[in-house]
Amino acid sequence: MNKLFALIVFIILGHFSFGQNVYFTRNGHIYFISETDAIDIDANNNQVASFLDITSGKLQFAVLIKSFEFKLATAKEHFNESYMESEKYPKATFKGEIIGIGNINLKNIGTYPVIVKGELTLRGITKIIEVSGEITVTDGEINAKSEFNIPISDYNISVPSLVEHRVAKQIIVKVDMIYLPYNK
Amino acid sequence: MRLSIKYLFLFFIIISISLPIFGQDDDWDLLLDKELASNKIIETATFKSSRILNGQSVELLPKMGLDFRVAHRFAEFNSTDNNFLGFDEASTYFGLYYGITNQINIGIARATYNQTNYGFVKYAFLRQSSGARNIPITMVLNASVSYTSKEYSDKKRDEDFVSRFDYTYQLLIARKFSERISFQITPTLVHRNLVETEDEPNDLYALGIGGRFLITKHIAFNAEYYWVINDASRYGYNFYDPLALGFDIQIGSHVFQLMLTNAAAMTENKFLGETSSDFFNGDIRFGFNLSQVFTLGKTKTKIKDE
Numbered sequence: 001m002n003k004l005f006a007l008i009v010f011i012i013l014g015h016f017s018f019g020q021n022v023y024f025t026r027n028g029h030i031y032f033i034s035e036t037d038a039i040d041i042d043a044n045n046n047q048v049a050s051f052l053d054i055t056s057g058k059l060q061f062a063v064l065i066k067s068f069e070f071k072l073a074t075a076k077e078h079f080n081e082s083y084m085e086s087e088k089y090p091k092a093t094f095k096g097e098i099i100g101i102g103n104i105n106l107k108n109i110g111t112y113p114v115i116v117k118g119e120l121t122l123r124g125i126t127k128i129i130e131v132s133g134e135i136t137v138t139d140g141e142i143n144a145k146s147e148f149n150i151p152i153s154d155y156n157i158s159v160p161s162l163v164e165h166r167v168a169k170q171i172i173v174k175v176d177m178i179y180l181p182y183n184k
Numbered sequence: 185m186r187l188s189i190k191y192l193f194l195f196f197i198i199i200s201i202s203l204p205i206f207g208q209d210d211d212w213d214l215l216l217d218k219e220l221a222s223n224k225i226i227e228t229a230t231f232k233s234s235r236i237l238n239g240q241s242v243e244l245l246p247k248m249g250l251d252f253r254v255a256h257r258f259a260e261f262n263s264t265d266n267n268f269l270g271f272d273e274a275s276t277y278f279g280l281y282y283g284i285t286n287q288i289n290i291g292i293a294r295a296t297y298n299q300t301n302y303g304f305v306k307y308a309f310l311r312q313s314s315g316a317r318n319i320p321i322t323m324v325l326n327a328s329v330s331y332t333s334k335e336y337s338d339k340k341r342d343e344d345f346v347s348r349f350d351y352t353y354q355l356l357i358a359r360k361f362s363e364r365i366s367f368q369i370t371p372t373l374v375h376r377n378l379v380e381t382e383d384e385p386n387d388l389y390a391l392g393i394g395g396r397f398l399i400t401k402h403i404a405f406n407a408e409y410y411w412v413i414n415d416a417s418r419y420g421y422n423f424y425d426p427l428a429l430g431f432d433i434q435i436g437s438h439v440f441q442l443m444l445t446n447a448a449a450m451t452e453n454k455f456l457g458e459t460s461s462d463f464f465n466g467d468i469r470f471g472f473n474l475s476q477v478f479t480l481g482k483t484k485t486k487i488k489d490e
Contacts, residue, residue, distance in 0.1 A: 033484070040484050042484050044485055062219070064223045067224070071246070071248075071483060073246050076228050077228060077229040080228070081229065081401050166436070
C-alpha cells in the first residue's frame with residue numbers, strides 16, 4: 001500500500017517537474033525585410049511552430065515558406081516560385097541550442113541576453129548560424145526575440161540580373177516568439 | 185536503507201518512462217511537422233495575370249495593388265495582301281485595375297473596338313486553401329458593364345442611350361493543381377440591351393475553359409476557349425467562339441501576354457458576342473496584353489513594436 005502510494009506520488013512529481021521544462025508555440029512571428037535603394041520588401045509569418053527546452057537550452061523552429069505574407073503585389077509569387085522554390089522545399093527549419101544555458105535559470109522571472117547556435121535549413125541547404133537574442137521570462141510564459149542577417153548567397157538564392165538592384169544581398173530577419181508550457 | 189534504494193530505483197524507472205513523453209528531438213521533428221500541416225495557406229498565383237488571355241482570370245490584385253494594362257489585337261494575318269500580317273491595324277485597350285481589398289477588385293478600361301467604355305467588379309468569395317481549411321477551388325464573381333460610345337449613322341439609334349449598355353456576369357471557378365498547372369471554367373451570361381438583328385439573343389450564354397502550364401518560372405503557356413452557346417451562328421450568321429493561345433512572360437512586376445486569337449475585341453460582351461473571325465479557317469490575329477502592377481502606398485508592412 002505504502003509502495004503504491006509512493007509510486008503515485010513519484011508519477012505525479014515526475015510529470016510536474018518535467019512537464020514545465022518544455023515550452024511551445026504554434027503562432028510565433030517571423031518578419032524579414034530586404035532593403036535596397038530601389039525598394040523595401042518585407043513579409044510576416046504568424047504561424048511559426050517552435051519548441052524550447054529551458055533546462056537543456058534546446059530550441060527548434062519550423063515554418064512553411066508559403067505562409068509568409070507580403071504587402072507588395074506579386075512579391076509572394078516571386079518569393080515562392082523563384083527564390084525559395086517552396087513547391088520543392090516547403091519548409092524552413094532551425095535546430096539549435098542556447099550557448100551556456102548552465103549559467104542562467106529560465107525558471108526565474110527576468111530578462112536574459114542569450115546566444116543561440118544551430119543549423120538553419122532553407123531550400124534544403126543547411127548552414128550553422130550563431131545569433132544573439134533576448135529571452136524574457138514572465139509568469140507562465142517565455143518571450144524569445146532575435147534579429148540577425150542571412151546572406152542569400154549562403155542558400156544559393158539567385159536573383160535575375162534585371163531585378164538584382166531590388167533584392168538585398170543580406171536579408172534582415174526578426175524572430176519574436178511567445179512560448180507557453182507545452183501540454184501534450 | 186534498503187527501502188530507499190528500492191525507491192530510488194523506482195524513481196529512475198518512472199523518470200525514464202516520463203522523459204520520452206516530454207519532447208525528445210525526434211518527437212519535436214514530428215510534432216512540428218504536424219503543426220505546419222495545419223497552417224492556413226491560401227493558394228496564390230493560379231495565373232500570372234488578371235486575364236487568362238482574353239477573359240478574366242481568378243487572379244486578383246492585393247489590397248492597394250494597381251494594374252496598368254495596355255492591350256492590342258491586330259488584324260488577321262490573312263485579312264488583306266498588303267497589311268504587314270495584320271499589324272497595320274490594331275484594336276487597342278487601356279485599363280486600370282485596382283485592389284480595394286484582397287477579395288474585391290475593380291477596374292475601368294477604354295477599348296477602341298466600337299469605342300467601348302468598360303468597368304468591372306470582381307469578388308473572390310472562396311479561395312483555394314490548404315492546411316486548417318481545405319478548399320479545393322477558388323471562386324470569383326465578375327460583373328462588368330460596357331458602354332458603347334461609337335456614333336451610329338441612324339439618328340434614332342444614336343440617341344438611344346440605354347441601348348448602348350451591355351452587362352456581363354461570370355462565375356470564375358479555378359483550381360491550381362500544381363505549381364505548373366491551373367484550370368478555370370467560367371459560366372458566363374452576357375445581357376445586351378440592344379442587338380443588331382432579331383436572330384441575336386439579348387441574353388447570351390457562354391462557357392469558358394482556360395488553363396495554364398508553367399514552362400519555366402517566368403514563362404507560362406495559356407489557352408482559353410469560350411463556347412458561346414446560343415449565338416446567332418445557328419441561323420448562318422458569322423459568329424465564332426473565341427479561342428486564344430499564348431504565353432505569359434513575367435519580368436519583375438510586368439507580365440507580357442503574347443497570343444494568337446480570332447477575337448478582335450477585349451471586353452467580354454464584345455469578344456463573346458461579336459467575334460466574326462474563324463480561328464480554324466486561319467482568321468488568326470496576333471495580340472498582346474501588357475500588365476504593370478504597382479503597389480500604392482508603402483510596400484512595407486507596419487511592424488508592431490518598433
